Amino acid sequence: MEKRIEYLEDVTIRFAGDSGDGMQLVGAQFSNTSGIYGNDVNTFPDYPSEIRAPEGTLYGVSAYQIHFARHKINTFGDFIDVLIAMNASSLKVNLPKLRRGGIIIANTAGFDEKNLSLAKYETNPLEDGSLSDYQVYKIDINRVLTHVLEDLNLNPKYVDKTKNMFALGLAYWLFNRPLEATENWLKAKFAKKPDILEANLRALKAGWNYGASREEFAIQYHIPKADLEPGIYRNITGNEAVAIGLVIAAKRANLPLFLGSYPITPATEILHFISGFKKFGVKHLQAEDEIAGICSAIGASFGGYLAATTTSGPGLSLKVESIGLAVMLELPLIIVDVQRAGPSTGLPTKPEQSDLFIAMYGRHGEAPLPILAATSAADCFNMTIEAARIALKYMTPVILLTDGYIAQGTNPFKIPKLEELPDLTPTFVTDPENFQPYKRDPVTLARLWALPGTPGLEHRIGGLEKEDITGLVSHDPLNHQKMVEIRQKKIDGIVNDIPDAVVEGEQEGDLLIVGWGGTYGAIKDAFEKMRQSGYKISMCHLRYLNPFPKNLGDILKRFRRILIPELNNGQLRAILASKYLVRGIGLNKIQGLPLKAIEVEMKVKELLNEVRS
Amino acid sequence: MIYKIDEIINLNPSPIQQLTPKDFKTPIDVRWCSGCGGYSILAQTQRILASLGIPREKIVFVSGIGCSSRFPYYVNVYGIHSMHGRAIAIASGLKIARPDLSVWIATGDGDCLSIGGNHFIHAARRNVNLKVIMFNNAVYSLTKGQYSPTSLPGQITKSSPLGVLDDPFNPVGLALGSGATFVARCYDRDQKMMQLMFDRAARHDGFAFIEAYTNCVIYNDGAFDLYTRKESRAEHTVLLEHGKPLIFGDNMDKGIILDGFTPRVVSLTDGKWSVNDLIVHNEQDTTLAFILANMTYNPDVPRPMGVFLSIRKPTYDEKVTEQIEFYKSAPGAYDFDKLLKGDEYWELK
Ligand code: SF4
Numbered sequence: 025m026e027k028r029i030e031y032l033e034d035v036t037i038r039f040a041g042d043s044g045d046g047m048q049l050v051g052a053q054f055s056n057t058s059g060i061y062g063n064d065v066n067t068f069p070d071y072p073s074e075i076r077a078p079e080g081t082l083y084g085v086s087a088y089q090i091h092f093a094r095h096k097i098n099t100f101g102d103f104i105d106v107l108i109a110m111n112a113s114s115l116k117v118n119l120p121k122l123r124r125g126g127i128i129i130a131n132t133a134g135f136d137e138k139n140l141s142l143a144k145y146e147t148n149p150l151e152d153g154s155l156s157d158y159q160v161y162k163i164d165i166n167r168v169l170t171h172v173l174e175d176l177n178l179n180p181k182y183v184d185k186t187k188n189m190f191a192l193g194l195a196y197w198l199f200n201r202p203l204e205a206t207e208n209w210l211k212a213k214f215a216k217k218p219d220i221l222e223a224n225l226r227a228l229k230a231g232w233n234y235g236a237s238r239e240e241f242a243i244q245y246h247i248p249k250a251d252l253e254p255g256i257y258r259n260i261t262g263n264e265a266v267a268i269g270l271v272i273a274a275k276r277a278n279l280p281l282f283l284g285s286y287p288i289t290p291a292t293e294i295l296h297f298i299s300g301f302k303k304f305g306v307k308h309l310q311a312e313d314e315i316a317g318i319c320s321a322i323g324a325s326f327g328g329y330l331a332a333t334t335t336s337g338p339g340l341s342l343k344v345e346s347i348g349l350a351v352m353l354e355l356p357l358i359i360v361d362v363q364r365a366g367p368s369t370g371l372p373t374k375p376e377q378s379d380l381f382i383a384m385y386g387r388h389g390e391a392p393l394p395i396l397a398a399t400s401a402a403d404c405f406n407m408t409i410e411a412a413r414i415a416l417k418y419m420t421p422v423i424l425l426t427d428g429y430i431a432q433g434t435n436p437f438k439i440p441k442l443e444e445l446p447d448l449t450p451t452f453v454t455d456p457e458n459f460q461p462y463k464r465d466p467v468t469l470a471r472l473w474a475l476p477g478t479p480g481l482e483h484r485i486g487g488l489e490k491e492d493i494t495g496l497v498s499h500d501p502l503n504h505q506k507m508v509e510i511r512q513k514k515i516d517g518i519v520n521d522i523p524d525a526v527v528e529g530e531q532e533g534d535l536l537i538v539g540w541g542g543t544y545g546a547i548k549d550a551f552e553k554m555r556q557s558g559y560k561i562s563m564c565h566l567r568y569l570n571p572f573p574k575n576l577g578d579i580l581k582r583f584r585r586i587l588i589p590e591l592n593n594g595q596l597r598a599i600l601a602s603k604y605l606v607r608g609i610g611l612n613k614i615q616g617l618p619l620k621a622i623e624v625e626m627k628v629k630e631l632l633n634e635v636r637s
Numbered sequence: 638m639i640y641k642i643d644e645i646i647n648l649n650p651s652p653i654q655q656l657t658p659k660d661f662k663t664p665i666d667v668r669w670c671s672g673c674g675g676y677s678i679l680a681q682t683q684r685i686l687a688s689l690g691i692p693r694e695k696i697v698f699v700s701g702i703g704c705s706s707r708f709p710y711y712v713n714v715y716g717i718h719s720m721h722g723r724a725i726a727i728a729s730g731l732k733i734a735r736p737d738l739s740v741w742i743a744t745g746d747g748d749c750l751s752i753g754g755n756h757f758i759h760a761a762r763r764n765v766n767l768k769v770i771m772f773n774n775a776v777y778s779l780t781k782g783q784y785s786p787t788s789l790p791g792q793i794t795k796s797s798p799l800g801v802l803d804d805p806f807n808p809v810g811l812a813l814g815s816g817a818t819f820v821a822r823c824y825d826r827d828q829k830m831m832q833l834m835f836d837r838a839a840r841h842d843g844f845a846f847i848e849a850y851t852n853c854v855i856y857n858d859g860a861f862d863l864y865t866r867k868e869s870r871a872e873h874t875v876l877l878e879h880g881k882p883l884i885f886g887d888n889m890d891k892g893i894i895l896d897g898f899t900p901r902v903v904s905l906t907d908g909k910w911s912v913n914d915l916i917v918h919n920e921q922d923t924t925l926a927f928i929l930a931n932m933t934y935n936p937d938v939p940r941p942m943g944v945f946l947s948i949r950k951p952t953y954d955e956k957v958t959e960q961i962e963f964y965k966s967a968p969g970a971y972d973f974d975k976l977l978k979g980d981e982y983w984e985l986k
Contacts, residue, residue, distance in 0.1 A: 246892045272977065312758075319756075320730025326717060326731055331734075476735065478714035485717055486719065547949075
């Protein structure tokens with residue numbers, strides 16, 4: 025059959041269905057296949073927050089969104105181009121995100137009376153003309169499959185379970201993706217169940233054939249390969265990237281890894297991954313509470329481990345006293361905070377840049393520590409390594425901020441070669457001659473690390489103020505001032521050991537967009553798009569929040585206006601104001617949703633129009 | 638996998654033959670009030686540590702906050718003086734990470750049972766191989782005299798001027814109920830018994846809990862006199878010795894029988910009861926341990942001292958090590974390239 029081919033720059037597709045429909049699975053497959061094909065890919069899974077939501081309901085809808093392109097992309101897509109809706113509820117929930125003129129592929133079997141009523145539709149949207157703004161393809165997938173799988177004599181339940189593969193096959197046809205990777209994956213997954221394997225392979229193929237053979241599918245879309253750096257890639261979520269990053273950092277530090285953690289959404293997956301890493305020698309404790317999570321890590325750090333604790337907002341609140349102890353003990357420790365909307369329980373499954381203030385200021389006394397933030401799922405790996413590097417080199421706790429969005433979203437991760445990563449091996453002191461626990465490295469000001477088990481170095485450390493050098497308890501007023509200043513100086517000095525901030529676009533001028541952490545993608549996409557349309561704007565995105573890069577003050581001075589988009593009420597804005605006396609303009613989205621490129625674009629345009637009028 | 642810390646773990650140990658209690662003293666002045674029960678605990682600890690055959694560098698004391706938690710500064714081994722209530726949590730991480738170390742905790746009734754209660758019960762439940770010495774003085778002393786979770790109803794303290802309303806914890810019962818595998822009680826005035834308990838705890842493989850009645854001369858003086866003073870203790874305490882009947886009294890003329898599940902005092906001189914009728918202590922009997930623990934606040938029976946329970950179960954740290962050993966030979970073990978690549982990866986040329 026003759027088909028027209030259309031070339032596109034980028035497409036956003038969303039697989040949506042009931043929780044039991046296997047949407048996460050096909051979404052991940054589509055994402056991998058697109059990565060293998062050579063596109064840049066950015067994804068976000070969207071599960072219901074109920075553990076087992078009732079079938080067919082609006083709150084039981086599960087979706088997986090994939091944005092793929094022939095160029096570098098940074099978000100999972102503000103709007104959907106193609107919506108695959110396996111039932112009425114999934115159409116209703118996701119329709120608002122579909123752009124006008126977009127494609128709907130609906131499984132009519134999921135639009136029977138029962139499904140319509142669960143979705144609270146009075147009439148069938150596929151029949152009542154309400155979708156006239158979209159291109160709608162109606163397919164009774166269940167019927168097609170019953171026919172295709174007839175001779176396998178499968179239980180109808182299994183036939184129903186393969187409808188996601190049909191949808192995936194059709195999506196593969198629509199965007200001209202090869203089936204091979206998914207076929208291989210199915211073969212590995214169902215190696216011991218040949219009839220289920222056969223059913224899934226057939227369903228996948230049937231989806232493809234449906235697109236290829238039916239007249240109504242007149243156009244096939246091609247999204248050519250992106251011009252990405254050569255190398256080996258995989259898709260990775262931010263949480264997995266942190267977990268693997270910790271193991272690799274420990275390997276590069278030549279230390280065993282210890283994780284002390286308490287389950288909390290959306291950080292728990294890191295604990296899950298780490299608990300499966302026994303075969304890498306990793307020890308972990310699922311602690312009785314958040315405090316024990318960090319305290320056990322402090323104990324392990326005292327014992328010479330690379331130690332970490334992982335948490336989210338409420339857990340960070342519980343850990344603050346212990347973080348203060350780690351500051352005082354000057355022991356290396358990685359604290360990963362997967363930020364979620366607060367305060368209190370807030371919106372546990374929803375992202376927010378909620379914790380910059382608590383990371384920066386949330387301890388009694390003067391307790392400075394380095395703060396890092398990851399910009400994307402893949403960047404979570406880099407920043408975990410970086411957190412370990414700084415923690416070990418400066419003998420300090422480090423807070424790494426990620427968020428619920430980059431923690432669960434994926435993007436392609438260029439796999440580094442182990443030996444190309446920095447060597448993080450610390451030095452342990454063993455010589456009792458003139459040993460003092462708070463003797464410092466003259467350059468880094470890091471104190472010596474002496475492990476229990478070393479003869480002759482027996483010493484006591486604690487939360488009481490330390491005497492300089494000896495580490496003995498001291499209530500001396502001047503010593504206290506001195507120690508506070510030394511601890512501050514040590515953290516401030518890290519500024520010489522981190523990269524300068526980079527300004528993209530004009531190096532000086534009217535408008536600079538300053539963001540931090542997980543909003544990078546949205547800001548970058550908006551920035552790129554507007555630059556291409558000729559706007560003279562600039563952006564500078566921060567991954568180092570304490571200390572800030574050395575040149576940040578200079579950069580801020582070079583622009584007339586600073587726009588600071590944040591998923592909070594202006595935390596970075598306030599900190600920059602107090603540190604550099606700049607009055608930033610806030611774009612503050614506090615809805616438990618990730619930032620969208622379009623929102624940045626609108627705000628920038630609004631500001632630029634202001635100038636003109 | 639050889640780690641950098643193995644260099645430390647495998648260092649030649651310091652000589653242990655000639656260790657004396659003096660070797661465990663630090664140059665720091667002990668800052669407890671004179672007459673504080675803590676001194677005796679410190680002295681007995683130093684004595685026992687010298688006799689264990691463990692090099693000094695392999696011993697760590699961790700403490701929280703309180704008078705008792707000053708302890709690590711006074712023992713010349715490794716130490717952390719941490720936060721209020723958190724010693725056991727920190728020590729758990731240390732022991733899991735470093736099973737080669739002998740990890741001890743010095744704590745008090747407030748530190749261990751109030752603010753640190755959660756860590757205490759969970760470390761006991763997990764059977765982390767820690768030695769917990771809880772100085773029980775039934776009062777918050779460092780904060781200058783408020784009632785604690787072991788203060789008695791009616792006790793007048795600075796924060797209970799009309800008398801305490803709470804019922805106290807029974808620390809031994811709480812430890813048993815939480816799954817501790819070694820549980821004992823002793824008191825500051827009896828050095829010999831304290832040494833014995835510390836020695837037993839040190840040699841126990843598993844979570845060891847010792848409640849040590851400690852006199853606070855300032856805020857709760859004489860709280861345990863009935864059980865600790867020469868004049869009264871024989872009549873008011875009973876020593877638990879494995880395999881021996883429960884006999885007590887000035888003339889060792891009384892004993893404890895089990896009346897159903899209730900311990901009762903009987904006379905051994907009135908002809909009705911003989912030694913053969915008495916409870917015979919069995920440190921491995923968990924049920925008996927609970928019954929004996931329940932004698933604690935019962936005024937009709939003497940207060941048991943000694944080892945309530947001592948049983949061997951695999952420790953948490955052993956089990957962690959075992960799992961790691963087990964997976965050493967699993968497919969993909971220590972294959973970091975494979976870890977980085979995951980199950981699905983692709984190459985872009
Ligand atoms: S206040 Fe009481 S417990 Fe504290 S040191 Fe003095 S006597 Fe000992």
